[in-house]
């Protein structure tokens with residue numbers, strides 16, 4: 196027999212999954228706005244990178260304390276979600292602890308969920324303290340405005356509440372099992388929640404059943420709410436860290452791309468017999484820009500990067516420009532890219548596909564001052580725990596400024612002229628290039 | 637010291653029918669900058685002492701295009717690259733050694749796609765191979781024996797190309813006390829010159845990048861700050877001057893340390 200409770204659960208479940216799917220499709224469409232870049236091939240190296248960096252969290256361990264805490268939350272999150280399976284069966288059918296037929300193994304599962312839940316609570320409390328009491332610097336840079344700050348706190352608090360609900364639910368269950376109340380099958384092992392029992396033992400049977408149900412619902416509604424909050428939040432990295440590391444750049448960090456479009460034109464200049472009107476091979480009629488002015492000029496991987504960013508600030512805290520007070524913050528580059536993508540999507544939804552709001556990533560979000568402060572040192576790329584490349588975006592924006600708008604800082608324009616005229620960034624005569632060989636020192 | 641250097645250009649080699657085993661790519665800084673020219677000369681002394689058959693392009697060499705590329709001028713970069721690749725390929729160059737990590741990175745990683753395929757080595761890697769093959773001998777107890785030395789990782793050698801050990805192993809051969817900064821190797825902090833910053837004023841901030849980095853190095857109280865990049869050398873030298881320490885702390889390239897220990 197289906198109870199009203201089961202029907203409510205199923206309705207909730209279907210709604211949550213549908214809404215999530217719709218949002219995911221929108222995000223995929225956003226990422227597809229980006230330009231092509233080949234990140235296929237070398238599958239074994241890609242799987243290895245994903246296993247080490249996303250699954251194994253290898254890069255987190257260059258900062259051990261947050262790494263251990265994060266690992267607790269991460270393992271807790273993954274393992275406790277096995278519990279989700281039972282919750283769905285119980286919720287849809289009205290059974291209680293549907294998986295308890297697993298016997299000893301079931302007890303082991305529940306026991307480990309409890310231990311993990313406790314560790315998650317501890318880690319989240321420390322994380323909250325690091326953000327709000329110790330005030331670790333990287334959580335308070337300029338780009339950490341109100342939403343990014345509350346985004347982090349909200350999830351941490353939600354985790355604490357959900358894990359507490361899980362433990363209180365188990366404690367009530369344990370008492371009810373002990374009193375032999377019908378429906379509450381004797382099953383599970385409760386190494387953590389047993390300590391809550393003395394506090395709750397005085398409660399009546401009715402109150403306990405109510406509490407158990409309330410916690411159960413709180414837990415599952417929390418999970419559905421979280422699921423639908425993820426795509427709006429930095430916490431989306433728990434999903435995207437996997438594809439993002441799979442599609443990592445596998446070549447040397449120092450290598451920048453050599454854009455095809457430029458190579459074609461330069462080859463023409465070097466080869467007088469080439470046909471200047473030959474149709475370019477891969478631009479299906481669209482005007483191709485040199486460099487990037489707005490989000491659609493970036494590659495799909497750069498857009499995937501932006502959705503994957505955890506806003507942890509490891510990049511900015513190691514950025515030489517940022518650490519010496521310049522406006523540049525590689526984290527902000529990623530956050531701006533994501534915000535602009537979302538803005539373009541909102542525009543499309545409101546005004547149709549071809550709407551032009553007259554805004555762009557470069558100018559309205561990221562300023563020239565920021566991108567010219569970069570030393571291309573790759574510290575941000577090295578530090579990022581999910582293999583994001585803020586430097587690539589910075590270079591693409593510079594390319595647009597220089598090649599489309601001729602807006603290089605004056606000294607750099609001078610440097611270009613020197614290279615063109617003298618073959619060196621300084622004003623020396625090329626004839627003097629080997630004078631060093633005849634000097635004495 | 638200071639005997640005349642034995643340097644031949646590719647053009648001269650071609651004329652006399654010699655095939656050098658390696659091309660020494662000097663780079664703009666190593667060719668024109670007063671301080672960097674000393675590093676160039678130190679490296680040539682090492683190559684001479686080890687009897688390496690090498691040549692330079694001389695006046696046929698031109699900027700790799702690295703600063704133009706990092707500053708967004710891809711056209712200029714690719715023009716420079718194509719020009720250089722034409723020259724290098726015409727001489728059938730197979731192996732290149734350079735003392736500039738920017739040239740190293742560009743030729744190694746960005747030239748292949750444009751048709752330039754060479755084996756490229758940073759001079760610290762090349763010197764290391766000379767020593768391990770027994771071609772270069774260091775004297776016991778050179779001038780730097782027992783001194784405190786810290787090594788500043790050039791970004792384009794370290795993070796960009798994962799070369800961390802070659803320069804360190806060379807320094808350790810000098811019987812010195814190698815002390816590491818907290819931010820070293822993968823976590824190395826930039827000197828502030830890369831990405832074409834060398835050629836412009838920094839954006840407004842509260843500190844110069846090279847001052848921040850030099851401060852970190854000086855806190856270790858070294859007698860020498862070693863590095864492996866002419867641009868890092870400039871930035872760290874300026875940083876040391878900023879703290880009025882130029883009489884106590886020298887900024888030297890690894891090639892200069894080795895040339896000294898080989899009594900060249």
Ligand code: SF4
Pocket residue numbers: 510513514515516517523524525568569570571572573574575576585586589
């Ligand atoms: S590459 Fe640029 S943005 Fe990244 S850390 Fe270095 S200076 Fe900062």
Ligand code: SF4
Pocket residue numbers: 503504505506507508509510511525526529578579580581582583585
């Ligand atoms: S780009 Fe990477 S390191 Fe920087 S904030 Fe995002 S996740 Fe953290």
